[in-house]
Amino acid sequence: MAQKRFLTCPRCNFNFEVSYARVFACSGCPSSVSCKYVKCPKCGYEFQIRR
Numbered sequence: 001m002a003q004k005r006f007l008t009c010p011r012c013n014f015n016f017e018v019s020y021a022r023v024f025a026c027s028g029c030p031s032s033v034s035c036k037y038v039k040c041p042k043c044g045y046e047f048q049i050r051r
Helices: 018-024
Strands: 006-008 015-017 037-039 046-048
Touching (some): 015 018
Antiparallel strands (some): 037 046
């Protein structure tokens, strides 16, 4: 089973799960599946995912 990955927005400090952001904040983007960026679902700030 895949482990959930949580991130914290560097702008508003909101803690969220990556797949939650992909569904809600990145829903209109055609490259949301393989993108190296994520958008905070709370404030909309887009930042690069660090591996």
